[in-house]
Amino acid sequence: MALFTELKSFQALKAHFEETKNLHMRDLFAQDAERFAKFSTTACGIELDYSKNRITEETKALLLDLAREAKVEEKRDGMFAGARINTSEDRAVLHTALRNKSGKPVLCDGVDVMPEVQATLAKMKAFVNEVHNGTRTGYTGKKFTDVLAIGIGGSFLGPKIMTEALKPYRVDGIKVHFVANVDGSHIHDVLATLPIESTLVLMSSKSFGTQETLKNTETAKEWFLANGGKFEDIAKHFMCVSSNIKAATDFGMDADNIFPMWDWVGGRYSLWSAIGLPIALALGFDNFEALLDGAYEMDQHFLNTPLEDNVPALLGVLGVWYINFFGAQSHVLLPYDHYLRGFPAYVQQLDMESNGKSATPTGDYLDYSTGPVIWGGEGTNGQHAFHQLIHQGTVLIPADFIMPIHSQHEMSNHHAMLASNCFGQTQALMQGKTVEQVKAEFAGKGLTDEEIEKVAPQKVFEGNKPTNTILVDKLTPKALGQIIAMYEHKVFVQGIIWGINSFDQWGVELGKVLGNDVLAKLEDSSIELNGDSSTNALIERFRNRNA
Numbered sequence: 001m002a003l004f005t006e007l008k009s010f011q012a013l014k015a016h017f018e019e020t021k022n023l024h025m026r027d028l029f030a031q032d033a034e035r036f037a038k039f040s041t042t043a044c045g046i047e048l049d050y051s052k053n054r055i056t057e058e059t060k061a062l063l064l065d066l067a068r069e070a071k072v073e074e075k076r077d078g079m080f081a082g083a084r085i086n087t088s089e090d091r092a093v094l095h096t097a098l099r100n101k102s103g104k105p106v107l108c109d110g111v112d113v114m115p116e117v118q119a120t121l122a123k124m125k126a127f128v129n130e131v132h133n134g135t136r137t138g139y140t141g142k143k144f145t146d147v148l149a150i151g152i153g154g155s156f157l158g159p160k161i162m163t164e165a166l167k168p169y170r171v172d173g174i175k176v177h178f179v180a181n182v183d184g185s186h187i188h189d190v191l192a193t194l195p196i197e198s199t200l201v202l203m204s205s206k207s208f209g210t211q212e213t214l215k216n217t218e219t220a221k222e223w224f225l226a227n228g229g230k231f232e233d234i235a236k237h238f239m240c241v242s243s244n245i246k247a248a249t250d251f252g253m254d255a256d257n258i259f260p261m262w263d264w265v266g267g268r269y270s271l272w273s274a275i276g277l278p279i280a281l282a283l284g285f286d287n288f289e290a291l292l293d294g295a296y297e298m299d300q301h302f303l304n305t306p307l308e309d310n311v312p313a314l315l316g317v318l319g320v321w322y323i324n325f326f327g328a329q330s331h332v333l334l335p336y337d338h339y340l341r342g343f344p345a346y347v348q349q350l351d352m353e354s355n356g357k358s359a360t361p362t363g364d365y366l367d368y369s370t371g372p373v374i375w376g377g378e379g380t381n382g383q384h385a386f387h388q389l390i391h392q393g394t395v396l397i398p399a400d401f402i403m404p405i406h407s408q409h410e411m412s413n414h415h416a417m418l419a420s421n422c423f424g425q426t427q428a429l430m431q432g433k434t435v436e437q438v439k440a441e442f443a444g445k446g447l448t449d450e451e452i453e454k455v456a457p458q459k460v461f462e463g464n465k466p467t468n469t470i471l472v473d474k475l476t477p478k479a480l481g482q483i484i485a486m487y488e489h490k491v492f493v494q495g496i497i498w499g500i501n502s503f504d505q506w507g508v509e510l511g512k513v514l515g516n517d518v519l520a521k522l523e524d525s526s527i528e529l530n531g532d533s534s535t536n537a538l539i540e541r542f543r544n545r546n547a
């Protein structure tokens, strides 16, 4: 398979970029009253306005040629069918099976995985209902009122961020708390609030080998035993989700309390599995199912929609256009919804841990850009923090504006104000303000021409800053499932185009290995410091912190 930059369509895009790079969206909109109609589409209720992008109809056609030449559609079909596309770990990539509502089998190595998936969902549903209806209680017979969910990375971000995003759908009587960081302050503060007799501890770790999660679970166990719990009561209060059943039982987890997951589900793609238990406990199983239903609908859209109207594919190729032709190094997510304030952090792991790669599965080092820095924050707050740079900075930062058309709380005209900011920002980023317009505003203000010449450039808005506006009717569990799956598939499309493996994450290993070596040296001063002078000095400093 030819590398991305060797593709014919890449060469055609390169030429097209030179011809069109200086076109201004202001003019493109002025020249075509139908621009919005041409560059907007929908996917299972999600409305995508991609007209405020630096594209023409030819750009779109060439970008989709690129996707086709990279065999995005074929590779997509292969992923859904269980192909081992995670080549470095020789694994299939089947997070889509977790929300497969088609009733059809999904074969992995010739074996239908759906019976196991459905059995696990049934186990989750029974467990959640038992906790909610009080048939499953703590060691003193009390109904559970609190859940301590321990996990990190993909075993934390999805559950925490989606539970926050769907706060209006939470069930009464149970509160889910999350601990991820190994920083003792995190678990200290959470444990201080928990009623031990009615607290359920849910440890999630696909590998069952993550230092932070194991440590936090140990600490929670010590807390339990030090505050009235007995060893024989642990089985009532400690559950876990893992693909490493042996390590979990060796750790002391009761076999009946382990919810399985599979190696064909990547951590950052796992909230649809039993990793999503905290979501189900917080919202009720029906709402968790609705999340799955939304993702399934987006899967069907992605599978069956021609690329011309395929929302994940369009988002994917637009990102490639800015990264590989305009040189953008980051992409900002701006959810104009308070409940989605954590969503950028979720997509940050999804995108950066998937496409932050610099070599191909066939052993080539890449000489072109791949995954961008993903960042963001809730609107309208960002307008008062970092939008300055997006409007007038020296770097191009494509932006996704995400907004529900209906608020969860229609109060006064708050939502109209939120929408006005969202739409006003994308308009300002697109049209900017010319120096002529700026100077005209100074007319009659008593400034000399020289003074105007000096100040005007600081008030010019270049504009031509690309944005996607993504609307959902209301942020329901189903809509959220659609949005998450949309970004999963966008990431997939980009990874295929760049020719990288989006489903391993070797980049997280070196720091862990070196960190373990440092930990030994921090905790045993007799170990010789044979590293670089910086690391040695830092270890010395920590060793002597109480001197």
Ligand SMILES: O=P(O)(O)OC[C@H]1O[C@H](O)[C@H](O)[C@@H](O)[C@@H]1O
Residues within 6 Å of the ligand: 152, 153, 154, 155, 204, 205, 206, 207, 208, 209, 210, 213, 267, 268, 353, 505, 508
């Ligand atoms: O679920 P676990 O095995 O504990 O892994 C938790 C996280 O740590 C790993 O280092 C990766 O960064 C993530 O992809 C993963 O989700």
